[in-house]
Amino acid sequence: MRFLYFVFVLFSFFSCSRSPKQFDFSLPVSSLPGSRDPVQMVDEASAIYSGFAMRGLYKTDVTGRIVPHIASAKLTARGFVFQTALCPVFFTDGSPVAPTDVLYSLRRLQQSGRQSWILDGVQSIRSAGDQIEFVTNGTISPESLMARLTLPAAAIYDQQSHSAGEFIFSAPFREIRRSSDGIVLEHRSGKTVQLALHASPASAYFAMRRGIVTVYIPKGAFRRMPVDSRYTFQGHTGETVLYAAIVSGNHACLSQREFRMGLQHVYPTDELFANTFQNSYVMAEFPVPASYKGSIKVSKGSLPVASRALPACRETIDLFTTTDRDRQAIARVLQDKLARENIPARIRILDFQALKKSNAAGLPGIYFLKWVSDYPHPENFLVPLFHSRQAGGGGNRSHFRSTRMDALLEEYARTGNVSLFVPMQRILQEETPWLFTAHEMQSVYRLREFPVQIPVLPNGWGEAVDSLWR
Numbered sequence: 135m136r137f138l139y140f141v142f143v144l145f146s147f148f149s150c151s152r153s154p155k156q157f158d159f160s161l162p163v164s165s166l167p168g169s170r171d172p173v174q175m176v177d178e179a180s181a182i183y184s185g186f187a188m189r190g191l192y193k194t195d196v197t198g199r200i201v202p203h204i205a206s207a208k209l210t211a212r213g214f215v216f217q218t219a220l221c222p223v224f225f226t227d228g229s230p231v232a233p234t235d236v237l238y239s240l241r242r243l244q245q246s247g248r249q250s251w252i253l254d255g256v257q258s259i260r261s262a263g264d265q266i267e268f269v270t271n272g273t274i275s276p277e278s279l280m281a282r283l284t285l286p287a288a289a290i291y292d293q294q295s296h297s298a299g300e301f302i303f304s305a306p307f308r309e310i311r312r313s314s315d316g317i318v319l320e321h322r323s324g325k326t327v328q329l330a331l332h333a334s335p336a337s338a339y340f341a342m343r344r345g346i347v348t349v350y351i352p353k354g355a356f357r358r359m360p361v362d363s364r365y366t367f368q369g370h371t372g373e374t375v376l377y378a379a380i381v382s383g384n385h386a387c388l389s390q391r392e393f394r395m396g397l398q399h400v401y402p403t404d405e406l407f408a409n410t411f412q413n414s415y416v417m418a419e420f421p422v423p424a425s426y427k428g429s430i431k432v433s434k435g436s437l438p439v440a441s442r443a444l445p446a447c448r449e450t451i452d453l454f455t456t457t458d459r460d461r462q463a464i465a466r467v468l469q470d471k472l473a474r475e476n477i478p479a480r481i482r483i484l485d486f487q488a489l490k491k492s493n494a495a496g497l498p499g500i501y502f503l504k505w506v507s508d509y510p511h512p513e514n515f516l517v518p519l520f521h522s523r524q525a526g527g528g529g530n531r532s533h534f535r536s537t538r539m540d541a542l543l544e545e546y547a548r549t550g551n552v553s554l555f556v557p558m559q560r561i562l563q564e565e566t567p568w569l570f571t572a573h574e575m576q577s578v579y580r581l582r583e584f585p586v587q588i589p590v591l592p593n594g595w596g597e598a599v600d601s602l603w604r
Contacts, residue, residue, distance in 0.1 A: 157318065158325035159584070159599050160347045162332040166317060170301045170309070172239070173246040175286035178506070178592050179329075184286035185589075185596030186307040186319050186327060191218065191236070191266070191290070192283045194510050196598050198425055198590035200280050204231060204290055204304065209268070209276035216268040216276050225292050226308045233261035238293040249287040252509075255279070275550040281511035284593065306600045323603045342579070349586070350579045354459065357414060357577070365579040369588045372576040373423045375505040375515065376415055378464070378569035379532040383498035387447035387477075394566035396444040400475070403570050406467055414460075415572035420559050421505075421515040423573050425590055450478040452499035456486050461502040468500070468569075494526040496533055500569060503531055510591055513550075516558065517543050520567070534567035 167180040175184065185193075193203040202208060204223055209216040223231045237259055244253045253259075255274035260267050268279060282288065292302040307327065311318040316330040330346075332338040335353040342350040345364050351371070352359065361367075380397075382389040407415045418424070451472065453465045465481045472479040482499075484492065493501050507514045518529030521543050525533045539561050546554045562568070578588045589598050 157328040158321075159586075159602075160328045160330045161349055161595060162338045162341060162347045162351070163316070163329050164331075164333055164338075166312075166329065166331055172287045172289040172291070172301075173243055173249050176249070180286045181592040182595055183317065183329065184289060185593035186329075186599070187305050187309055187596075188286060188289035188291075188303045189223070189305050190283050190285070190288045192280045193597070194284050194589075194591050194594055196587045196589040196594045196601070198510060198594070200277070200284060200510060203284075204236070205266070209280055211276050214270045214272050216270060216279060218266055219264050220266065223304050225295075225302045225304045227292070227295070227302050229292060229302075231290060231304050233264060233266060235293050236266055236290050237261055238296070239290045240288065243287055246287070249285075252282045252285055252287055272548065273544070274547060277550045278511050278513050278547060281509045281514075285509055286593070305596070307596060321600065321603055325603055327599060345581070348581050348584050349588075351576050352579075353576070361579050364581055366582050368578045368580045368586075370575040371578050371588055371590060372574045373425070373507060373510075373591065374574040375421050375423075375507075376460075376572040376574055377421070377503060377505065378468075379493070379501045379503055380567055380569060381493065381496060381498050381501065381531070381533055383496055383533075385451070385498035386449045387445070388451065388498055388500075390445065391565065393445050393447065394569075397569055398566055400444050400471060401468065401569060402471070403572070406464065407572055414576075415574050418571045418573055420555065420562075421519060421571055422512040422555070423515070426510070426512050426515075444475050444477070447477045450480055452497070453479055453481045453502070454489055454492060454497075454499050455481065455483055455502040456489055457483060458502075458504075461504075465502055490527070493531050496526065501531055504574070505529070512552070512555075513547055517547060520558075520562070532567035534565065536561060536565065 161182070163179050163182055165177065165179045167175055167183045169175065172188065189203050191203060191205040192200055195201050204221055205218040206221045207218055209218050220231065220233060220236065225231060240253065240259050244250055244256070244259070255270050256268050256279070257271055258269045260269065289303060295302040306322050307319040309317060310320045314331070316328050319327045321327065330341065332341055335356045338347070338350065339352065339356045339359060341347045342365065343362050345362060350361065350365055352361070380388055380394055387393045403417055407417055453469060455461045455465045462483065469479045469481055489501065505519060518524050520530055520534055520539055522535040522540050524530040525535060539558065542554050542558050545551070580586060584602070586602050587598050589595055
């Protein structure tokens, strides 16, 4: 706490000497998108920026629902062909958005390499009048494709302007200035938004104390620091999954299903997440967040019953974590719990790249990890994390392999049938590839005079502010 007090005084000294820049709305971000090229946009900063300055066929609204944006309706399926029409919308230079612009933007995405996975399962894209058609191979559902088309990389831009080296989008905001302090966007009403760069939780905290940001999301140790009285608690946001992947390998204990299930039973998850992390995480029975439409709760009565006794183990268990304080704290709790059971465990703190390398190599142990979904669909919390073809570097960090699970995941990807969550959940409980699941919840505060609705997902901020000024 002395350290935090010192940081507080130090930041106050320097920050008070600066003249705060005034904007109609200032949203703190930890990084800025390095490019305006959609196919280069892959991080949360890009998602926030795209919500203001770009439009795709579909978007996520402030509640997290997938709704039409440039498209006039949801995708409809005629066999393997998914179809929609365009709304009469315009680019920021006043020219109309045409089907040729949509085809150009999405075909370029399909050929981009790094982000072409967004259109996996789409064989070709074509137009018929004002209709856009996606010819698929039968491995994806319309709902899944619409979710992927909400991503920044799927934004639609003017073909003619891009041929001249410029990106012109269709959106209620346009970028007017970019500097080391952030990005300034102008709304069609003439009001301005600043995406204010605050690279650390400390920087965002002291910006809030000075009242120069409209919204504040406390992170890290600053979750425990007081919030200025000019701000009011608005709600929670965030869909990050926190989990511990068990890589069994040839480990004498971790390779035993009974031992893995015993770990799940003895680990004090409720106490840890309620007390140590002050309810910043919500424990869950399933990786799919409850806020996603179609999530199904599995009753505990349907789950397998296992002994709560932890089998004896003499082989040391490695606990792999990054420098993230939350995950280190969880690793220490587990190490202490295992010590009480006379089970040797050692904590190995690695940078993220080294941790990924160890995991991809299949080194046995328990890996404390986070998963931020690539697109807002339950499928993205399941297929990358548990399908055999994703084992290791693909996202399946526990190297979990199950032909039953693969078949269920593939059926869900085709049909979107959420009742399949029940047998999936049973398999995960029986095999225990993860030690626990928790969804991160970030508290959001806003200046009292700004009644903005807090979006569930980062790319909903643009709509939230646009609704405020419409």
